[in-house]
Amino acid sequence: MIETGIPKLDDFLGGGVPKGKSLVYYIQPGVEGEVFGMQTIFNTLKCNGTGVFIVSSTSPDTTRGQFKEFGWDIDMFKDRLFFVDAYNPLIGAPSNEKYVVLNPDNIENFNKVITDVIKELPPSTIVFGSLSTIMDLCGEKETIEAVKNWNKLAILYNHIIVYNFTAWPYSQETLDLLKKEMFNAVISIGGIAERVLFGQYFGILKSDWAKETKKSMLFRVLRPGGIKLFIPKILVTGPFDAGKSTFVHALSTRAISVDRLGTTIALDHGHVEYKGFSADVFGTPSQERFDPIIKLISGESMGIFLVVDSTNPTDFVRAKQMLEITKSYGLPFVVVANKQDLPGAMTPEDIKMQFNLPNDVPIVPASAKDKKGVFEAFEVLINKITGGI
Amino acid sequence: MPHVIDMVDKILADLKKVGGVEACAAATRDGLLIRALMQQEQFAESFAAMSATMLGAAETATSELGKGIPNRVIVESDHGRLIAVGAGPKALLMVLVNSNTGLGLILLELEKSAAKLKEIMI
Numbered sequence A: 001m002i003e004t005g006i007p008k009l010d011d012f013l014g015g016g017v018p019k020g021k022s023l024v025y026y027i028q029p030g031v032e033g034e035v036f037g038m039q040t041i042f043n044t045l046k047c048n049g050t051g052v053f054i055v056s057s058t059s060p061d062t063t064r065g066q067f068k069e070f071g072w073d074i075d076m077f078k079d080r081l082f083f084v085d086a087y088n089p090l091i092g093a094p095s096n097e098k099y100v101v102l103n104p105d106n107i108e109n110f111n112k113v114i115t116d117v118i119k120e121l122p123p124s125t126i127v128f129g130s131l132s133t134i135m136d137l138c139g140e141k142e143t144i145e146a147v148k149n150w151n152k153l154a155i156l157y158n159h160i161i162v163y164n165f166t167a168w169p170y171s172q173e174t175l176d177l178l179k180k181e182m183f184n185a186v187i188s189i190g191g192i193a194e195r196v197l198f199g200q201y202f203g204i205l206k207s208d209w210a211k212e213t214k215k216s217m218l219f220r221v222l223r224p225g226g227i228k229l230f231i232p233k234i235l236v237t238g239p240f241d242a243g244k245s246t247f248v249h250a251l252s253t254r255a256i257s258v259d260r261l262g263t264t265i266a267l268d269h270g271h272v273e274y275k276g277f278s279a280d281v282f283g284t285p286s287q288e289r290f291d292p293i294i295k296l297i298s299g300e301s302m303g304i305f306l307v308v309d310s311t312n313p314t315d316f317v318r319a320k321q322m323l324e325i326t327k328s329y330g331l332p333f334v335v336v337a338n339k340q341d342l343p344g345a346m347t348p349e350d351i352k353m354q355f356n357l358p359n360d361v362p363i364v365p366a367s368a369k370d371k372k373g374v375f376e377a378f379e380v381l382i383n384k385i386t387g388g389i
Numbered sequence B: 001m002p003h004v005i006d007m008v009d010k011i012l013a014d015l016k017k018v019g020g021v022e023a024c025a026a027a028t029r030d031g032l033l034i035r036a037l038m039q040q041e042q043f044a045e046s047f048a049a050m051s052a053t054m055l056g057a058a059e060t061a062t063s064e065l066g067k068g069i070p071n072r073v074i075v076e077s078d079h080g081r082l083i084a085v086g087a088g089p090k091a092l093l094m095v096l097v098n099s100n101t102g103l104g105l106i107l108l109e110l111e112k113s114a115a116k117l118k119e120i121m122i
Helices: A034-046 A060-069 A074-080 A107-120 A131-138 A140-156 A172-181 A244-251 A288-297 A313-325 A348-355 A374-385 B004-017 B041-064 B104-121
Strands: A022-027 A050-055 A081-085 A124-128 A160-166 A185-194 A196-207 A216-222 A226-237 A254-260 A263-274 A277-283 A303-309 A333-338 A363-365 B021-028 B033-037 B073-077 B080-087 B091-097
Touching: A022 A034, A022 A172, A034 A050, A034 A060, A034 A074, A034 A124, A034 A160, A034 A226, A050 A060, A050 A074, A060 A074, A060 A081, A074 A081, A081 A107, A107 A131, A107 A140, A131 A140, A131 A160, A140 A160, A140 A172, A172 A185, A172 A196, A226 A244, A226 A374, A244 A254, A244 A263, A244 A277, A244 A303, A244 A333, A244 A374, A254 B041, A263 A288, A263 A374, A263 B041, A277 A374, A288 A313, A288 B041, A303 A313, A303 A374, A313 A348, A333 A348, A333 A374, A348 A363, A363 A374, B004 B021, B004 B033, B004 B091, B004 B104, B021 B041, B033 B041, B041 B073, B041 B080, B041 B091, B080 B104, B091 B104
Parallel strands: A022 A160, A022 A185, A050 A081, A050 A124, A124 A160, A226 A277, A226 A303, A303 A333, A333 A363
Antiparallel strands: A185 A196, A196 A216, A216 A226, A254 A263, A263 A277, B021 B033, B021 B091, B073 B080, B080 B091
């Protein structure tokens, strides 16, 4: 098994990609999908594997620069990373790479070089930077035949073979073949568009070795950092003085609050980077007079932290009321039983009883001021949002 | 010795006399209504809370960007304008102005009133 290094994708794939398998990143035009192949190859290198990168749309040196933009130091792995240069000959520039496709618009020539690579190198992760570019140069039918052949060879020589493919308007026949037949796994990478792309997601369309998951994940691409799973909005709400702002600050890499005289009057906003996830959290005010603002900032959340003061059960009524105000029923939520450090704090079990909560609502004990329990709560909520492993 | 509330009432009454001012109110920074002079009294509480939210959010936004604390927040609509100013660390003052009066005199009077409110709230 080779891990792709893309958060959650390896979980979806049952741990990674087994040797001999082929995988295509099927990318909707306009989405930053090429980074998937790059992150996969870099993760192979990190795990002491060998990587081959076939570049068709930029020169190997430009590609090296792109790796560095993501903060991935490939110089460390120089002896285990091979480039197949199918770009420089196209523009008539000389190439310094060991493997060069001299006529990138000739599939026979391509085939020969790739076959050499597959036969000569130890079991590697072979990544095609842009299969669509090869298809544009060599023709759809010709390229499909070649790819089928490479996939078979990869099985014989125990390589993992990965393609970035941008789904330009090729013939439906070609697109269907790619999506349904030619590869062991298809990861679809798309965008949520409303005039402009404002969100990007990936999901497994097909995988013949892992149980199929219908789940899609939102992601964004950070430089440096690569692919991070992205949760645009998590709400932190709860009654007065429960510790919502403290919770937001304890969880966030950076956070700001609008508070006066010790109470939040507008909102808290924090940005969380944790275990491959990138999330924005919004804390609401709590006092009744701010109810209009609470409604305003709680729309379109993907999950809720309901923070309660474990020493103050009289507030639980307001806590439930706030779930109503924020229209949170139906969304995944986690109760954060805060102030566990104080004497007289109720246990999560007691709170569940008092609160009359359904059994599947997790209650996480925490002490936000000491940063205890906050990341546990985050993991529990993320698992609920992403549907778990 | 007059009570603080009476003093706030005096400040608001003076402010209300300025041409174009339709309503005015004083609130604590955390959005609790101190006193209001307005026709629709039932909205005074949320008027106070939302004004505190606006001013607080505006202050955080500008100071996070390194542009200091704003002198005031002015919200304009077709039917009128809402102005909120800070009055020291504990209080704020807001007025509702009709849409056809120049703001010059009102802003001037508002500053003076805010300075007074600041003093009596200490």
